[in-house]
Amino acid sequence: MYRIETAGLAELFAAISETQDLFLPLRKADQTNYGLWSEGEPFDLDTLKTVKSAKDCFFPQSEVLYRCKSEDGKLSIDPQKLCDRAFVVFGMRACDVKAVEVLDNVFLSEPVDTFYAARREHGTIVSLACHEPEETCFCANFGIDAAAPGADVETWIIEDSLYWKPLTEKGEALTESLKAVLESTEKETPAEEAEKTVAEEQEAIRKIIEKLPLSHLDLSRFKPEHTMELFDSPLWEELYKPCLACGTCTFVCPTCQCYDIRDFDGGKNGVQRYRCWDSCMYSDFTMMAHGNMRTSQIQRFRQRFMHKLVYYPANYDGLYSCVGCGRCVSKCPASLNIVKVIKKLGGEV
Amino acid sequence: MCECSCGGKTKTDVLIPMIGVITDIRTETPDVKTFRVVGRDGRKLFEHMPGQCAMVSVPGVGEAMFSITSSPTNTEFQEFSIKRCGTLTDYLHEMNVGEEITVRGPYGNAFPVETALKGQNLLFIAGGIGLAPLRSVINYVLDKRDNYGTIDILYGSRSKDDLVQLKEIQEVWAKTPGVNVYLTIDREQEGWDGHVGFVPSYLKELEFATDKTVLVCGPPVMIKFSLQSLIEMGFEKTQVYTTLELRMKCGVGKCGRCNIGSKYVCKDGPVFRCDEIDELPPEY
Numbered sequence: 262m263y264r265i266e267t268a269g270l271a272e273l274f275a276a277i278s279e280t281q282d283l284f285l286p287l288r289k290a291d292q293t294n295y296g297l298w299s300e301g302e303p304f305d306l307d308t309l310k311t312v313k314s315a316k317d318c319f320f321p322q323s324e325v326l327y328r329c330k331s332e333d334g335k336l337s338i339d340p341q342k343l344c345d346r347a348f349v350v351f352g353m354r355a356c357d358v359k360a361v362e363v364l365d366n367v368f369l370s371e372p373v374d375t376f377y378a379a380r381r382e383h384g385t386i387v388s389l390a391c392h393e394p395e396e397t398c399f400c401a402n403f404g405i406d407a408a409a410p411g412a413d414v415e416t417w418i419i420e421d422s423l424y425w426k427p428l429t430e431k432g433e434a435l436t437e438s439l440k441a442v443l444e445s446t447e448k449e450t451p452a453e454e455a456e457k458t459v460a461e462e463q464e465a466i467r468k469i470i471e472k473l474p475l476s477h478l479d480l481s482r483f484k485p486e487h488t489m490e491l492f493d494s495p496l497w498e499e500l501y502k503p504c505l506a507c508g509t510c511t512f513v514c515p516t517c518q519c520y521d522i523r524d525f526d527g528g529k530n531g532v533q534r535y536r537c538w539d540s541c542m543y544s545d546f547t548m549m550a551h552g553n554m555r556t557s558q559i560q561r562f563r564q565r566f567m568h569k570l571v572y573y574p575a576n577y578d579g580l581y582s583c584v585g586c587g588r589c590v591s592k593c594p595a596s597l598n599i600v601k602v603i604k605k606l607g608g609e610v
Numbered sequence: 611m612c613e614c615s616c617g618g619k620t621k622t623d624v625l626i627p628m629i630g631v632i633t634d635i636r637t638e639t640p641d642v643k644t645f646r647v648v649g650r651d652g653r654k655l656f657e658h659m660p661g662q663c664a665m666v667s668v669p670g671v672g673e674a675m676f677s678i679t680s681s682p683t684n685t686e687f688q689e690f691s692i693k694r695c696g697t698l699t700d701y702l703h704e705m706n707v708g709e710e711i712t713v714r715g716p717y718g719n720a721f722p723v724e725t726a727l728k729g730q731n732l733l734f735i736a737g738g739i740g741l742a743p744l745r746s747v748i749n750y751v752l753d754k755r756d757n758y759g760t761i762d763i764l765y766g767s768r769s770k771d772d773l774v775q776l777k778e779i780q781e782v783w784a785k786t787p788g789v790n791v792y793l794t795i796d797r798e799q800e801g802w803d804g805h806v807g808f809v810p811s812y813l814k815e816l817e818f819a820t821d822k823t824v825l826v827c828g829p830p831v832m833i834k835f836s837l838q839s840l841i842e843m844g845f846e847k848t849q850v851y852t853t854l855e856l857r858m859k860c861g862v863g864k865c866g867r868c869n870i871g872s873k874y875v876c877k878d879g880p881v882f883r884c885d886e887i888d889e890l891p892p893e894y
């Protein structure tokens with residue numbers, strides 16, 4: 262474990278971005294979101310939750326799949342080059358880190374999504390512990406420990422020091438490549454002392470989380486064997502009513518993975534076929550030339566939550582497709598969210 | 611840039627299509643055409659099994675999933691029977707032989723022709739364009755005739771002009787030993803001396819013995835009422851296979867569109883046994 266001065270972070274980031282792309286939480290227009298950092302730019306490691314999750318770094322909101330041209334009646338297809346540049350995402354919180362596992366299950370299962378796989382292969386994740394979890398956080402329900410966020414390298418910011426602990430081969434490699442800066446900015450601390458400081462901080466974080474209002478939800482009814490009972494529940498009727506079908510909850514969610522495939526017709530330059538995030542909350546999501554299987558918002562609302570809490574776990578060994586980041590809790594304009602659904606259908610209220 | 615769509619030396623994604631050349635177009639009905647497609651090298655694009663689908667696209671116009679209507683036993687080409695019902699299909703209907711489209715697939719599961727259906731007496735029930743996926747199975751079964759028992763084909767459409775593949779039905783299927791073909795149209799029509807009436811009621815009139823495995827494809831209402839007739843006739847749901855059709859974008863179980871319950875129709879379907887469908891939330 263390294264302990265460096267937080268004042269030396271800019272130097273550390275500069276060293277990373279010398280050889281690879283670095284994505285950091287950046288504050289722009291009063292919002293913090295992950296973005297490509299360039300030297301000298303201010304970054305924001307204080308904001309607990311970026312507005313959009315770090316999902317963009319691996320599954321961008323929009324990406325070209327291939328270009329297609331038609332010349333003299335002959336088509337030609339030019340696939341988009343896969344990501345081949347190493348990059349680092351720094352500052353991902355435990356929930357967003359876990360969300361990557363949720364996405365991996367979908368995109369890395371056969372047939373592998375090579376666009377996503379290439380980004381996963383080239384990306385190294387440096388996580389950051391949540392020192393001040395908020396009331397909207399409920400990651401603890403999903404076995405996530407915000408005090409030990411995992412990923413390739415784990416970090417903690419305690420007072421004016423950053424503690425840096427590589428966990429995987431990728432993490433070790435990154436650490437090795439940064440050795441010079443890590444050592445030059447290092448605050449010489451005996452290993453046991455650093456471990457002890459981090460352990461105390463972890464205990465403090467876990468104490469806060471234990472007391473958060475949403476840390477003890479009852480998820481016991483959300484099991485595949487209750488699919489039909491939950492699906493048919495009359496409670497959806499009152500739950501969905503305020504939903505505006507705006508799709509915000511799906512776009513800010515780190516685990517939502519639905520996408521659309523569309524064409525951009527660039528005239529002479531050919532057609533770009535691209536994919537972009539889509540939302541099961543939209544009425545045209547399931548629209549076909551001859552009908553729509555979900556014609557009302559109650560059906561679409563139910564689909565989103567049934568997928569997260571019942572269908573996805575049925576396919577992936579009980580793993581929920583919600584990581585309790587609370588983004589939908591704070592961003593829904595109608596004050597709807599998965600917590601309300603869990604409480605109502607889970608029998609708590 | 612690569613012409614063959616293999617993307618040169620780079621590994622390509624399943625979402626990247628192949629280029630297909632239209633080598634034949636048959637007008638089946640006023641709104642259905644059958645397109646024959648091969649690769650640029652003149653050969654079949656891929657191998658598939660009966661019931662599987664493929665994504666057909668015209669870049670700049672759209673991409674959609676269609677069932678492959680030709681049999682896998684056909685070694686030369688693939689065929690798609692496509693009904694005009696939207697932007698992409700309208701465009702396809704205006705295309706000519708020699709023009710190029712893109713194709714990717716095959717996707718989804720298939721009718722269990724080599725397992726559950728083997729050695730069985732088969733009853734095919736099709737309505738309208740629903741014959742497209744079943745035609746693949748029927749020709750497969752006819753080409754491997756010894757592996758299956760008796761074959762009954764019940765096919766109905768709005769009018770006699772809406773019966774797809776009529777020539778093949780009358781000249782090949784009806785003339786194959788051990789195969790019975792029953793055609794019906796919804797309403798009386800001049801020049802039609804065959805049966806008149808909806809498929810589900812004709813099905814009951816025919817009083818089939820229940821020693822058959824049934825494959826049914828067509829509009830959702832037709833499937834629903836045919837299934838009711840079958841149950842009344844004493845068939846079990848475990849004897850009946852059908853296909854579900856939902857909106858799809860990726861075709862490989864990732865884009866989320868065709869998700870019902872824990873299933874993705876594009877990858878876990880389109881073929882389902884009717885008792886399996888009962889276990890899904892009713893969203894199809």
Ligand code: SF4
Pocket residue numbers: 503504505506507508509510511542592593594595596597598
């Ligand atoms: S639940 Fe809220 S955020 Fe989601 S679509 Fe409805 S109104 Fe928008």
Ligand code: SF4
Pocket residue numbers: 510513514515516517569582583584585586587588589590599
């Ligand atoms: S459903 Fe809400 S709380 Fe759960 S991961 Fe998505 S945005 Fe976060």
